[in-house]
Amino acid sequence: MAWTMKNSAGAPAQEQRAEPYLTDEMKKEFEANLLPRYPTRRAATLPVLHALEDKYGWLPYQALEETAQFLGLTASEVGDTASFYEMFHLQPKGQYLIQVCQSISCELTGHEGIIGAIEKKLGIGLGETTKDGKFTLTHAECLGSCGSGPCCLINDKLYENLTTANIDQILDALP
Amino acid sequence: MALSEPVLTKRIPTPPFGDPRNRHLVGYDEYVNTGGYAGLKKALAMDPKAVVGVVKASELRGRGGAGFPAGLKWGFLPPEDGRQRFLTVNADESEPGTFKDRLLIDFDPHLVCEGIAICMHACRLDTAYVYIRGEYHAQARTLQKAIDEAYAQKVFGEGSILGQINGRWPQCYVHRGAGAYICGEETGLLESLEGKRGWPRIKPPFPAVAGAFGRPTIINNVETLAMCGPILDRGADWFKSLGKGRPAGAPPTVPASFGPKLFGVSGHVNRPGVYEENLGVKISTLINDYCGGMRGGKKFKAAVPGGISMGVVGPDEIDAELDFDIGKKHNCLGLGTAGVIVMDEDTDMVAVARNIARFFSHESCGQCTPCREGSAWIYKILCRIEAGQGTTRDLDLLLELAGSMGAMPGTTICGLADGTNWAVRTILNKFWGEFEKRVTAERYVSLNVVGVR
Ligand SMILES: Cc1cc2nc3c(=O)[nH]c(=O)nc-3n(C[C@H](O)[C@H](O)[C@H](O)COP(=O)(O)O)c2cc1C
Ligand code: SF4
Ligand code: FES
Numbered sequence: 001m002a003w004t005m006k007n008s009a010g011a012p013a014q015e016q017r018a019e020p021y022l023t024d025e026m027k028k029e030f031e032a033n034l035l036p037r038y039p040t041r042r043a044a045t046l047p048v049l050h051a052l053e054d055k056y057g058w059l060p061y062q063a064l065e066e067t068a069q070f071l072g073l074t075a076s077e078v079g080d081t082a083s084f085y086e087m088f089h090l091q092p093k094g095q096y097l098i099q100v101c102q103s104i105s106c107e108l109t110g111h112e113g114i115i116g117a118i119e120k121k122l123g124i125g126l127g128e129t130t131k132d133g134k135f136t137l138t139h140a141e142c143l144g145s146c147g148s149g150p151c152c153l154i155n156d157k158l159y160e161n162l163t164t165a166n167i168d169q170i171l172d173a174l175p
Numbered sequence: 176m177a178l179s180e181p182v183l184t185k186r187i188p189t190p191p192f193g194d195p196r197n198r199h200l201v202g203y204d205e206y207v208n209t210g211g212y213a214g215l216k217k218a219l220a221m222d223p224k225a226v227v228g229v230v231k232a233s234e235l236r237g238r239g240g241a242g243f244p245a246g247l248k249w250g251f252l253p254p255e256d257g258r259q260r261f262l263t264v265n266a267d268e269s270e271p272g273t274f275k276d277r278l279l280i281d282f283d284p285h286l287v288c289e290g291i292a293i294c295m296h297a298c299r300l301d302t303a304y305v306y307i308r309g310e311y312h313a314q315a316r317t318l319q320k321a322i323d324e325a326y327a328q329k330v331f332g333e334g335s336i337l338g339q340i341n342g343r344w345p346q347c348y349v350h351r352g353a354g355a356y357i358c359g360e361e362t363g364l365l366e367s368l369e370g371k372r373g374w375p376r377i378k379p380p381f382p383a384v385a386g387a388f389g390r391p392t393i394i395n396n397v398e399t400l401a402m403c404g405p406i407l408d409r410g411a412d413w414f415k416s417l418g419k420g421r422p423a424g425a426p427p428t429v430p431a432s433f434g435p436k437l438f439g440v441s442g443h444v445n446r447p448g449v450y451e452e453n454l455g456v457k458i459s460t461l462i463n464d465y466c467g468g469m470r471g472g473k474k475f476k477a478a479v480p481g482g483i484s485m486g487v488v489g490p491d492e493i494d495a496e497l498d499f500d501i502g503k504k505h506n507c508l509g510l511g512t513a514g515v516i517v518m519d520e521d522t523d524m525v526a527v528a529r530n531i532a533r534f535f536s537h538e539s540c541g542q543c544t545p546c547r548e549g550s551a552w553i554y555k556i557l558c559r560i561e562a563g564q565g566t567t568r569d570l571d572l573l574l575e576l577a578g579s580m581g582a583m584p585g586t587t588i589c590g591l592a593d594g595t596n597w598a599v600r601t602i603l604n605k606f607w608g609e610f611e612k613r614v615t616a617e618r619y620v621s622l623n624v625v626g627v628r
Contacts, residue, residue: 037348039259039388045370046353050309071370084372086354087309103271104483104530105441105516141356141534142271143310146441146514147448156312 021052021063022070030070041071045081049088058089086140094129094136096174099153102139105146114150115139117164121171135171176453178417182405182435183398184451185209187282190465195448198282200317203324206285212330214407218293219336226297230403233411234433239265239359239396240482240511241590242499244430245403251383252391255299257341261392262300263368263382264291264400266307266314267352267359270482271534272514275437276397278449280307280314283401284321290400291347292330292337293407298393301340303347306364309354319349356538360589361394363540374540375589398437419455419498432498432510442478442517443470454510455498458488462517473519477605481511483531484594486601506604508597524606525613528599529557535595545580546592552576553599560610566617570610573603 030051034044048071052063059082061075068078082088100106100115115137119125122135129136145151148160152167159170181192186209188197206212218226231246252260264287268276279287291303305322307315326332331347339345350368352358358367362376365387386392406414418433432454438461441447445467452461458478462468469475477487480497486507488495495505502509518527536550553576559565577600580586581593603610 037346039390040369042370043368043388046351046367050351050353081370081372084355085309085352088353102530103534104479104527105272107526107530108442108516108518108522140310140354141537142269142273144268144274144277144308146272146274146516147439149441153310158313 015060016062020066021056021060022048022066026051026055027070042073042077044071045073045078046085049078049082053088057095058092061090095134096136096154098135098137098171099140099143100137101141101143101145101149101151103142103146105142106149106151109149111139111150113164114152114162114167117167118171121168177456178435178451178453181451182417183279183283183286183401183437184449185283186286187278189449189451190446200281201283201285203285203321203328206283210408211285211404212289214404214409215289215292215296215330215336218296218407223297223299226293226407229407229411230297233406233414234431235399235402235406235414236430236432236499237396238398238402238436238512240270240484242430242510245395245399248383248395249294249298249393251381252298252393253384255341259302259343259388259390260298260300260341261387261390262291262294262298262303263361263364263387263392263394264303264305265359265361265364265394265396266305266311266318267356267364268311268397268512269308269356269359269538270484270512270514271531272441272479272516273439273482273512274441275439275449275512275514277311277314278437278439279397279401280311280318284318285325286401286404287318287397288321288325288330288347289404290402292325292345293403294393294395294400295340295345296337299340300393301343301345303345304350304368304387305348306350306352306358306368308358309352315349315351322347322349355540356534357540357589357591360591363589364394365392372540374542375591377588402434418453419496430499432500436497436513438497439512439514440466440517441514443473443519443522444468444517445470455496457494457496458515458517459493461497461515462493466517469517469519471519473521475517476520476522477518477524477527477602479514479516480505480507481509481513481515483516483534483598484591485509485511486597487527487605489605507601508593524602524609525557525561528602529554529561531598531602532557532595535591535598539591539595543587543592545586546595549576549580549592550595553595560613563613565614567611567614568617569614570603570607573599577603 048067064078065075068075150162151160186201227249235245236242331345333344335345337345355373357363358373360375363373367373382392415433421429421431436454439449450465475493488505499510532554536554539546539550541547556569577596581596582590
């Protein structure tokens with residue numbers, strides 16, 4: 001959540017491409033199944049951005065513009081919303097986003113060792129991406145898994161009761 | 176007195192009533208076969224106002240943190256005008272130490288659906304949005320599946336057993352957040368639902384009058400709603416026979432802590448997890464009888480009673496009773512979400528304060544200067560103290576900064592700043608000696624005195 005500048009909210013890349021990010025197929029699906037849920041088109045902003053982020057792994061500036069046009073908003077309105085949320089990335093990230101919880105219950109149960117183990121294994125620090133573009137490592141605040149910490153999210157999957165040994169296996173097992 | 180049978184965890188095996196290894200996702204059929212939707216059936220046979228009456232009579236208090244009486248909140252709605260009215264279910268659960276709503280969604284999502292339907296019927300709300308935090312990927316899918324089942328069984332949707340409400344068939348949607356703790360604050364949630372950044376609104380107007388999309392809206396926590404099925408099924412008196420009532424002879428204006436509650440225990444215990452017990456259970460009982468004692472046989476040092484914004488209780492308060500009165504009795508903010516974080520004798524309280532301050536600094540939405548700047552400075556000062564570069568003056572400064580921020584001193588829009596305030600002040604005050612040992616003495620020269628004589 002951001003009023004400070006953070007990596008994911010950094011200046012968006014502005015390249016344009018001919019092919020739209022928000023495809024006609026997506027638009028049709030949203031018109032049919034998403035927009036009827038809300039009294040305003042703007043309320044669909046988060047679900048549409050989620051769908052784009054899922055599809056492309058991040059939100060290029062052009063995708064924000066297309067979302068704005070589709071929802072009848074200005075690009076700055078969509079940008080304002082997108083930059084506020086931790087899960088929307090305005091810059092590319094690795095294929096796997098590893099988010100290690102750093103909140104209190106996980107610090108009490110040793111999240112630091114886990115971050116250290118990952119850093120050593122992947123050769124990157126917090127906020128960095130491996131050269132092959134496979135892994136990005138960051139930390140997160142409480143993931144709602146405090147009773148089974150330390151824990152981390154890798155993309156949409158939660159891993160609990162981490163140890164320096166099992167995190168190694170978990171990373172090795174990723175395709 | 177200990178809870179004699181599981182209520183919210185009836186279908187979620189939890190010690191001492193069941194073995195967590197037997198947990199599984201309860202589908203619609205199993206839910207109904209084990210008495211599910213009986214509360215909804217009874218509610219539907221009643222006038223909506225009478226249903227609100229039952230919830231009011233049960234004195235059910237909100238389980239999302241503030242403990243506001245649910246029936247009273249439901250009573251604030253203006254009369255119907257035929258236009259849309261909303262229910263927003265708060266499943267944002269992001270406060271460190273809190274992981275109880277997730278248990279209900281993971282294993283018994285129909286308990287939540289039933290509560291939603293009861294509330295929609297009672298309050299005449301036609302559209303429900305479950306605002307679930309974005310990081311709960313699996314939970315959003317599980318919940319969507321249960322809602323789909325509920326649609327198929329005509330709980331929601333066209334031909335619903337609820338009938339038309341405000342001229343519409345009742346609808347229930349999952350709406351995913353995207354990673355911002357502040358969206359758990361009820362008006363931050365509404366802004367986020369409307370597609371904007373999650374900036375809490377200035378109140379009044381309260382959501383019951385002008386909430387989502389400017390329309391009357393009820394906001395309740397997942398666990399609060401989940402409690403409604405059992406209450407409607409078994410009655411307000413049954414509910415009030417559980418938990419902790421008001422002291423003998425106290426007038427009904429004294430708030431009580433009736434009913435069972437989910438307690439999420441984490442930190443330095445042998446078996447952390449979510450347990451269900453009567454409100455009023457002692458922290459020591461949770462640790463010893465449910466969590467298998469302190470990890471490694473260590474001594475208890477401190478505990479957060481219910482999510483980090485509540486502050487801490489100290490070494491001599493292990494027997495504190497977890498009810499809505501805990502704040503007054505043990506000098507903390509309150510029960511909060513009842514996410515208990517236990518710390519053993521080896522815990523560095525400076526580090527704990529630093530971690531908590533970082534959380535609030537990071538999650539402050541930035542609208543109010545005392546919260547945005549105050550939490551950032553508190554975090555910086557605590558880092559300085561942890562690194563051994565603090566002075567005694569810093570300790571005074573911390574107390575002054577913390578004490579001047581929050582909706583209660585009246586300097587901020589929402590309660591996030593109060594969380595920072597209470598967490599920092601209680602840790603500092605209850606472990607003053609520990610902080611003092613970490614700083615170097617510096618004589619405090621007050622600017623007020625300089626040059627006066
Ligand atoms: C900063 C902040 C964060 C909050 N986060 C949550 C949350 O994640 N889940 C929740 O149910 N309530 C949360 N609340 C409390 C809500 O504002 C609101 O009181 C609650 O959802 C009302 O439901 P209840 O009466 O059923 O508890 C939060 C409050 C504040 C001030
Ligand atoms: S108190 Fe903090 S989180 Fe709440 S509205 Fe103000 S700046 Fe935002
Ligand atoms: S503190 Fe790490 S999941 Fe809650």
